[in-house]
Amino acid sequence: MAQMIKFFATPWGFTGSMDEFAAKAKKDGYDGIEIWWPFGPEEQEALFNAIRKYQLDLGLVSGGSQSNWQEHLHHFKKMTNAAAASPVKPLYINCHSGRDHFSFEQNKAFIDHTTTVSKQSGIPISHETHRGRILYAAPVARTFMEKIPDLRITLDISHWCNVHESLLEDQGSTVEMVLQRVDHIHARVGHPQGPQVNDPRAPEWKQAVDAHFAWWDTIVERKKKNGELITVLPEFGPPDYLPTLPYTRQPVAGQWEINLYMMKRWRERYL
Secondary structure, eight states, X not given: OOXXXXXXXXXXXXXXXXXXXXXXXXXXXXXXXXXXXXXXXXHHHHHHHHHXXXXXXXXXXXXXXXXXXHHHHHHXXXXXXXXXXXXXXXXXXXXXXXXXXXXXXXXXXXXXXXHHHHHXXXXXXXXXXXXXXXXXXXXXXXXXXXXXXXXXXEEOTHHHHHHTTSSSGGGHHHHHHHHTTEEEEEOOOOBTTBSSOSOTTSGGGHHHHHHHHHHHHHHHHHHHHHTOXXXXXXXXXXXXXXXXXXXXXXXXXXXXXXXXXXXXXXXXXXX
């Protein structure tokens, strides 16, 4: 049986070269890497060389930061089209799309574009539940899901815990709805006061960790039943996502080690 779950490493917080990052990801047991599509030819060459050298799968990220809707959409389309045409075909494209202050119709244009590109390329393209983006809040995401049947989702539910100051106990029906749309998972644990616990190994975060695994259980069960590949990015971030001590800015835990821990927990639970 083909491997049902593939784990991707994030370069977020890594300070070495692309070759060094890919080598470390391979050594530590990741199946692939997830990276923002690089427009520069030198960056592309470094990425493709590393992917081939270390025999890693590729996940790409597309998005923009422009506050002007038309500029943002133009940049997003350009990046998404380029990512879908990558010489090394990605297993998926994750989208940091739109802005929370764009209108419904403006944000819908991003989703409509990715639906077209996904059907043309055969690459799964999903939109992330991320603060500041289209799907920044559960009720907002519900509206998009109800009106756009083709919307596919990258679940980083840690953001919603922060946005709604809860473990989403009072939004069960919306959470159940979104779990049925998930193509890709960012495995970070949030809590009611932030998008990232300082260390998921600490006992004080057991309730938050258990809540996230309960959500992930539903996705894994559905995908295994349907024979679908599960792609997961353990995505605990560096400072300032990762809390630091005052004055010294010393991180209170090791980012890379935490992400390895999350991958280990996933392997033990689901494989």
